[in-house]
Amino acid sequence: MGRAVLVLWSDAMRAKAIAWIRAAPHESRVTFNGPKRTLPQNARMWAMLTDIAGQVKYHGLTLSTDDFKLLFLDALGREARMVPNLDNTGFVPLGRSSSDLSKEEMGDMMELMAEWGARNGVVFSEPDKDGGAPAAPLEDAG
DSSP: OOOOOOOOOSHHHHHHHHHHHHHOOTTOOOOOOOOBOOHHHHHHHHHHHHHHHHHOOBTTBOOOHHHHHHHHHHHTTSSOEEEEOTTSSSEEEESOOGGGOBHHHHHHHHHHHHHHHHHTTOOOEEEOTTSOSEEEEOOOOO
16 A cells, blocks of 8 residues: 545544454554644634735845745744755745644744734734635634
8 A cells, every 4th residue: 555644534534444454464553643624724824924924024135925924834843944045145934834833833823923023013903704805804712
């Protein structure tokens, strides 16, 4: 068997996973991951990154939403390795992308973003109902 992924959303899928484990060849590897991030979490992350990138200069530089995403992934321990690029003129970060984050990890990242943003004067917006661009500023809960 090559690679396969089952989402344990029903008893039938759990039974299938158990059957696969029983039939797996010696030295097979099994990995259990929590549920993946949700679409609303993804929309909120990009809205937060848009707010941060639009309001903060980072060490005097204007960074893109993707640049800030890498900074926050690094803060979670996700993008910490750097290697020289192929022509040795710069460096490339290696690591996982935010699409690999679990619901819990995405929650941790957004909490980190909110805390960092608060320290740096960012006013956050919510994504619109379709997950697009920010609509209105978040209400202050405290």
